Each structure stands twice: as C-alpha cells, then as structure tokens.
C-alpha cells in the first residue's frame with residue numbers, strides 16, 4: 001500500500017541547490033520606492049527577493065530584531081540564509097545587510113536568538129555578552145538537519161559561525177527549527193525543536209548552548225496532516241492573573257484552511273515535559289448507525305467491480321492506532337488487490353432524517369469533481385445526482401467527516417463509495433456511517449488554530465520583549481502557492497505583529513490576539529459610520545482605502561450571511577462574512593482580484609464562532625495585499641483569519657452586506673493607515 005508522500009519542495013530544492021556555487025550576498029539596504037503594486041504599506045516585506053519564516057526574534061537594547069529566511073539572490077525559495085531588519089516600534093522597519101549566509105556546506109534554516117547574558121558560551125565576555133543564534137544547518141551533502149550556533153558581539157550586525165558546529169545532531173533529515181529560551185527555574189537554556197516527519201516536538205536543555213540533553217518529546221497530537229515545523233513554547237498569564245500561568249506550545253503544520261497553518265496547545269510545562277490540556281480521546285456525537293461494517297458482510301449494500309472485494313476488510317489497520325472514536329475492526333477498504341482495482345459500493349435508499357451524516361474516511365484524494373473515470377470518493381446521491389462528496393487526504397489514517405444535510409431532510413438518498421482511480425492512492429477507506437444531530441469534527445477541526453486563514457505560518461514569538469509582553473510574528477503566506485504569488489521584486493511579507501494573552505472562554509483556556517498597539521501611530525483622525533441596516537443586498541459605506549483599520553460591530557437579523565466587503569470596486573471584493581446557518585466567520589477571496597496564479601489560492605476560509613444571537617465584533621486590517629480579521633463574540637470567544645489578496649489598486653471600497661434577510665451594522669470606526677515607507 002502506498003505511503004504518505006513526504007515533503008516535496010524542501011528536499012527537491014535542496015538537491016538542486018547543493019550543486020550550485022555559493023552565491024554572494026547582496027545587502028538590500030538601498031531604499032527602493034516600496035510602492036510597487038501590491039507592496040504592503042504597514043507590514044514588513046524585504047526590499048527585494050524571497051523571504052519565508054521569521055527567525056531569531058529578540059528585543060535587544062531598544063530594538064526589535066527580525067531575522068528571516070531569505071534568498072539573497074532570487075525571488076523564489078533557495079540559498080537559504082538569514083536576512084535582518086530592526087524596528088523600535090514593530091511598525092517601522094529598517095532592513096540591514098544579510099546576517100547569516102549559507103555556504104558551500106549548509107543552508108541556514110530557521111531558528112532563534114538568545115542573549116547569552118552570562119557569556120555561558122564564551123563567545124563574548126561578561127561585559128559584552130554575545131547574541132547567539134541557534135539555527136538548523138541544512139547539510140548540502142547529506143540532506144541532514146543539525147542544530148548549529150552563530151554569534152554576534154556587535155549587537156546582531158555581524159555573525160560568526162561557531163567552529164564546533166553542529167551542537168546537536170541525531171542523524172535525521174527532519175529535525176529542525178530550534179526555539180531556545182532561558183528557563184529560570186532550572187537556570188538553563190531550553191530548546192523546543194521539531195521532529196517534523198514524526199509530528200513531535202522534542203525538548204532539550206543546556207547550560208552553555210553547546211551541549212544539549214534530551215528531556216522529552218510531545219506528540220503526535222492535534223493536527224498531524226503535514227510535517228511539524230517551527231515550534232515555540234512560552235508561558236502566559238490566564239485572564240491577566242500573574243498567579244495563574246499556562247504554557248502555550250505553537251506548531252506549524254497542515255492547516256484546517258488548506259496548505260500550511262499554525263496550531264497551538266495550552267497546557268503545563270514542568271521543566272521537562274509539556275502536557276496538553278486536550279482530552280486524549282475524541283468521542284463523536286451519538287446517533288443512528290447506518291452501517292459500521294462489523295457484521296462481516298456488506299449486508300444490504302451492493303458492490304460492483306472488484307475494488308471492494310466480497311466483504312468488508314477486518315483486522316488491524318495500518319496507521320490506525322490514533323483514530324479517536326473508531327470502533328470495532330470492520331471497515332471498507334477499496335484496495336482489494338491494489339490501487340488498480342475499480343468498483344462501487346452502494347447503500348440502499350434511505351430517508352434523510354437527521355441534519356448530519358457523520359463517517360470516517362481515509363485513503364486517496366480524488367474528489368468526484370475530478371470526473372467520473374478518475375474519482376475515488378464517498379458520495380451522497382439524491383435523484384441519481386451527487387449532492388455531497390468527500391475523500392481521504394492521501395493518508396491511510398481515517399478521520400471523521402460530516403455532511404450537513406439540512407436542505408435534504410425528508411429526501412431519499414443513497415451513499416455510494418466510488419473507486420475509479422487506478423493510480424497512486426487509488427483507494428478509499430470508510431466506516432461508521434452515522435445519522436446525527438451534531439457534526440462529528442475532523443482532527444484538524446478539533447485542533448486549535450492561531451489563525452484560520454491561509455496565510456499565517458511559521459509563527460514565533462519574541463525573546464526578551466519589554467514589559468513581559470508576548471509578541472508573535474508569522475510569515476504571511478502558504479507553502480501551497482508561496483512561490484507563485486504575483487509580486488516582484490520581492491516575495492512575501494510578515495503578518496502584522498500580534499500581542500498574545502490567554503482567556504478563559506466556556507471553561508477552556510484560549511489564546512487571544514490583538515494587533516500590537518503601536519499600530520495606532522499610523523491612524524489618521526478616523527471617521528464613524530452611522531448605524532446601517534441592510535436587507536438582502538449591500539450598502540457602500542463612506543470609507544475608501546487600500547490601507548485601512550476598521551472596528552465594527554454587526555448584529556444578525558434574519559440573514560443567512562452578513563458582514564463587510566473590503567477592497568470593493570471593479571467587480572472585485574474580499575468578503576468578510578458571518579454565516580448564521582453554520583456559525584462561522586469567513587474570508588472569501590474568490591473574487592478578491594488576481595487569484596488564478598495557483599489553483600489552491602481562490603477559496604473561502606472559515607472559523608467557528610458561536611454568536612448565540614449576540615453581536616459580532618470585527619477588527620480588520622487591510623493592506624495593499626492582505627486582510628487580517630480579528631472576530632469576537634459577546635462571550636469573549638475569538639477567531640483570527642489572515643489572507644493575502646491581490647486586488648486592483650482602484651478597488652478601495654467598503655460595503656456592508658446581508659444575504660437573504662436582514663442584519664445591522666451597529667457602528668463602525670474606520671481609519672486610514674499611513675504608509676511606513678513615506
């Protein structure tokens with residue numbers, strides 16, 4: 001049976017680049033106009049060339065240092081080195097010369113920086129303690145990933161690689177992105193580092209940053225669909241009470257929104273081990289089991305072709321150990337005699353009686369929309385037509401999925417499993433078809449997401465930020481399409497810095513984020529919109545701009561969906577909506593402007609936020625090529641969504657809208673944000 005395919009671009013790109021001669025770094029200090037089309041006006045982006053993850057975030061002597069994964073010689077991923085910028089306010093940035101360059105032996109992958117205040121490394125002196133970067137050395141010869149040091153004794157301007165590198169190597173090609181910080185209780189350095197392909201974070205400790213002792217591993221847990229990258233671990237006060245602290249573990253992985261995103265866990269850290277607050281097992285909602293394939297036969301379900309064999313599969317499944325809620329041993333597996341076999345398995349007709357149909361699905365990702373001959377999917381048929389479809393995600397691990405059948409209640413339907421695909425992952429797994437009143441949630445849906453948009457990855461927080469504040473920066477892009485984004489001569493920006501806190505919501509500890517307050521320094525005098533009711537349509541508001549901050553409160557009426565459209569005009573809009581039928585906030589960028597540079601770019605990203613009839617508060621940051629939405633309900637629940645958009649510069653309008661009914665914009669404050677580049 002085929003195995004999960006692993007990391008595409010890193011390995012491919014590494015192989016290609018290892019043969020190239022070392023390319024000379026070109027410091028991008030010369031001030032370009034910074035006003036090219038799509039150039040962010042209040043988000044950091046490098047003057048030229050490719051950037052990905054923020055690295056080495058540290059506040060030091062009055063400056064926020066931002067290092068970043070950087071290609072000094074091109075506008076796509078490669079030659080990975082650390083670029084460098086500084087800011088006193090997290091808003092205005094000055095890009096400095098390249099900090100740590102790749103060389104003939106290594107690329108310089110992601111990592112962190114600490115101030116070695118007691119000169120435990122001996123790289124500086126007690127009087128002039130060094131800054132020490134702990135980064136992943138991507139070995140060009142072997143493809144291995146090892147942790148290495150570089151140090152600076154001039155405040156971060158110039159860097160020397162440690163001659164004793166590597167300081168930590170385990171012979172793995174998936175061991176990266178060390179986040180190091182000072183852990184006062186044991187008076188030692190602590191490292192969180194990803195065992196990427198094993199969906200684990202390893203913890204190590206050290207007294208001198210050179211010799212490291214393994215403490216423990218955390219994971220697999222939460223979302224494990226993709227590799228794990230860029231971990232961060234830090235304490236935060238709960239509900240502002242300094243006597244009540246929890247630890248937050250942040251991990252980049254495959255996101256609920258598609259492509260790469262950032263999940264977090266809250267829990268405890270005892271100096272050795274991180275323990276998550278999440279329950280170990282998931283119990284899906286109960287209901288009427290339509291078919292669980294435990295009887296040893298397909299019963300009244302009928303097969304066609306050879307893919308499904310004569311009876312359900314039984315026994316221990318490969319990779320099934322972690323499926324929460326999986327009961328029994330029988331299940332459907334259309335791998336009968338290999339991916340090449342084809343066929344269907346069809347349920348008898350039944351009357352849709354409950355709102356949700358929940359089931360477990362795994363295997364290939366060949367949706368019905370791929371076409372009749374190439375699909376391998378679970379479909380719902382009504383009047384002979386496919387009205388719902390689901391697939392696995394090219395993984396042998398079953399996960400819960402749920403169809404909302406609200407509009408089909410009372411209809412006659414059939415479930416049909418179709419395996420027509422004969423290539424890799426040309427098989428499907430399924431089980432436990434259950435009619436229920438509540439949706440079952442997939443593993444990614446149950447995970448906690450720092451951001452539910454598609455453009456918030458490799459998020460890490462500052463070491464040593466003043467006043468104990470915890471500030472997070474993230475790469476505002478997605479590995480699905482990052483290299484195709486239509487900007488030149490630079491590619492990628494960082495999301496606007498966020499200040500983090502923890503809040504108890506419905507008895508659970510949740511991460512809460514706000515754009516750092518320094519943003520206010522860019523505001524103009526602002527304007528206030530009057531209360532604006534809308535009924536099945538949209539109303540333009542008296543505010544225009546391509547760099548805007550909006551604070552709005554909206555109250556649902558009878559509408560199915562309502563919200564704000566930004567960057568409207570010329571047929572374009574980015575829709576920030578609330579769907580009252582599903583209880584979700586969303587960003588819809590399908591009509592946002594340029595979207596066709598990658599098939600995974602246009603789409604709608606959704607985040608669950610129950611309003612219970614109460615108002616929806618939106619705090620929105622609009623820049624030349626991004627929209628960030630902080631949404632809250634009246635009970636302190638919050639979700640955040642960040643998406644890149646590439647609208648026409650002339651699309652500057654803001655509308656309030658409601659679909660199929662009423663809603664009200666209770667109030668809105670709007671500010672034009674000044675450019676940090678003028």
Ligand code: FRU
Pocket residue numbers: 010052053069080109110136176177229230458
């Ligand atoms: C995350 C990442 C890291 C790695 C870096 C390489 O985006 O894949 O895991 O260190 O990018 O550029």
